[in-house]
Amino acid sequence: MKTVYLLISLLFPFISFGQDIAAKLGNAISRLEKDKQFTHAIISMYVVDSKTGKTVFEKNSQLGLAPASCQKVITSAAAFELLGKDYTYKTEVGYDGTITNNNLYGNLYFIGNGDPTFGSWRWKETGKDFIMKTLKDKLSSIGIKTVNAYVVDNTKWGTATLPGGWVWEDIGNYYGAGCSAFNWHENQYNIVLKPGEKVGDPVKVISKFPPGINVMINELKTAAKGTGDQAYVYAAPESRVNYIRGTIPLGVDSFVIAASAAHPANLFQQDLIAGTEGSMMYVMDANATSYSFANSESKTNVFKGEMEKLIFNFVSPPLDSINYWFLKKSVNLFGEAFVKAIAFEKTKNCSTDTGVAVIRDFWSKNGIDKTALHIIDGSGLSPANRVTTNALVQVMQFARTRPWFSSFYDALPEMNGIKMKDGYISGVRSYTGYVKRKSGNEYIFSFIVNNFDGNPGTVREKIWSILDLLK
Numbered sequence: 001m002k003t004v005y006l007l008i009s010l011l012f013p014f015i016s017f018g019q020d021i022a023a024k025l026g027n028a029i030s031r032l033e034k035d036k037q038f039t040h041a042i043i044s045m046y047v048v049d050s051k052t053g054k055t056v057f058e059k060n061s062q063l064g065l066a067p068a069s070c071q072k073v074i075t076s077a078a079a080f081e082l083l084g085k086d087y088t089y090k091t092e093v094g095y096d097g098t099i100t101n102n103n104l105y106g107n108l109y110f111i112g113n114g115d116p117t118f119g120s121w122r123w124k125e126t127g128k129d130f131i132m133k134t135l136k137d138k139l140s141s142i143g144i145k146t147v148n149a150y151v152v153d154n155t156k157w158g159t160a161t162l163p164g165g166w167v168w169e170d171i172g173n174y175y176g177a178g179c180s181a182f183n184w185h186e187n188q189y190n191i192v193l194k195p196g197e198k199v200g201d202p203v204k205v206i207s208k209f210p211p212g213i214n215v216m217i218n219e220l221k222t223a224a225k226g227t228g229d230q231a232y233v234y235a236a237p238e239s240r241v242n243y244i245r246g247t248i249p250l251g252v253d254s255f256v257i258a259a260s261a262a263h264p265a266n267l268f269q270q271d272l273i274a275g276t277e278g279s280m281m282y283v284m285d286a287n288a289t290s291y292s293f294a295n296s297e298s299k300t301n302v303f304k305g306e307m308e309k310l311i312f313n314f315v316s317p318p319l320d321s322i323n324y325w326f327l328k329k330s331v332n333l334f335g336e337a338f339v340k341a342i343a344f345e346k347t348k349n350c351s352t353d354t355g356v357a358v359i360r361d362f363w364s365k366n367g368i369d370k371t372a373l374h375i376i377d378g379s380g381l382s383p384a385n386r387v388t389t390n391a392l393v394q395v396m397q398f399a400r401t402r403p404w405f406s407s408f409y410d411a412l413p414e415m416n417g418i419k420m421k422d423g424y425i426s427g428v429r430s431y432t433g434y435v436k437r438k439s440g441n442e443y444i445f446s447f448i449v450n451n452f453d454g455n456p457g458t459v460r461e462k463i464w465s466i467l468d469l470l471k
Contacts, residue, residue, distance in 0.1 A: 021469065025057040028466045037459060041452045046389040047470065050400065050434065050442040064374055064386035065448045068423025069330045070430040071380030071387060074373065074395050076323050078359045079338040080404045083345060085320040089115035093314065094307040102145040109307040111153040112182025116337035117316045119185040119268065122325055131314065132275035138312050150272065152265040157181035157340055157350040161237050165382030172233035172242060174258035176381065179336035184268040186333055193255045195248050196222040203248055210270040215241045223247035233259040320407040327411035327421060335378035352377060368394050383425055389446035392432045396444045416464045417471065427451050429459050435470040443470050
């Protein structure tokens, strides 16, 4: 009997603590619901003990809500499982015709296979300068110093570069860049702006790099100091006309924003010319044409050549390295490339819809009801996505059991002293991650709020104060 009493006395603090944290979370959520910023909001939270899997707290955990970038953990974990942490993409370089006296009497080919890192500044081996030097060295090694023309083949993943559901305000900006078979410099470029002298004055476009890639219709105005970047680029896929609207603030000499490139092949072609001009490789005929194809029909109608000999492949960093930036810096392009690669590797159909279907089926086989994952992209940018906090926690629980977990965990940002992924789109704030207490307890949690009002920064602080209770 004394032994029973002893066990009860030892267990009581843990039982009491579990009840205490649940009560504290419940009271905090009740206060949040009474806050004016959340009068018409929907709040969902789910917390489990990572060791036992038992529910610690639950509030609307089975409601499907827009998760914003917290959806990235769903894509990330599925990509680790379905593609593998060592999966790589490639960009093929080859030629047709003949090589005579250091001249290629034919075409130099660049064939895209979906690599989202080609030309990215995040790795030395993917950066523009490294790629141009490697290209010149490889061509020199087989005796090519000049070429008739070069061809960028962007046909392998079709023309649907954007998932359905992405909004007009997003897709012209860097975070809304579409994913093609051929990608370059993360499919984005910079626009340098100069505000007017007073509020309401027109804004001047100083430069856009690289120049000449789009027709830019500038409708920007100057706003008060401290209002930040409120400039948006509006551009449809394959469009060569962009509108730029909104405001930038007074008080700066220049202001830089990043836009998405509707034609990444054009970005590459301009960098290729600049990177090889006056050097070892250049276009032999000043009137020679460069070709880029977005689909097989345009390729067939305009161009009859085919690559005859592969020279080499540019190979991307492995998936776990790409995933690091996907989660750490929330690079939407990388997630959409994961979805399309999953579609290709599992079905040979490269569409986003196919990839999403494969991902939902994968999670269904691992215990997550498909109706808890109404997803239409890989990054969470679409406001039409619907995910439950219960499902997000199940994804995080699954990840914790896998051999690649250390890579996944390391890629999660650390915010407010917690390893967690965050998400934000209009009216949405979300967080999901792992909390370790000094006492040794560990929780897995997900928190989503939809349709809040007012400043998202103050919403973040209020949510963080609730997550502090788990520490």
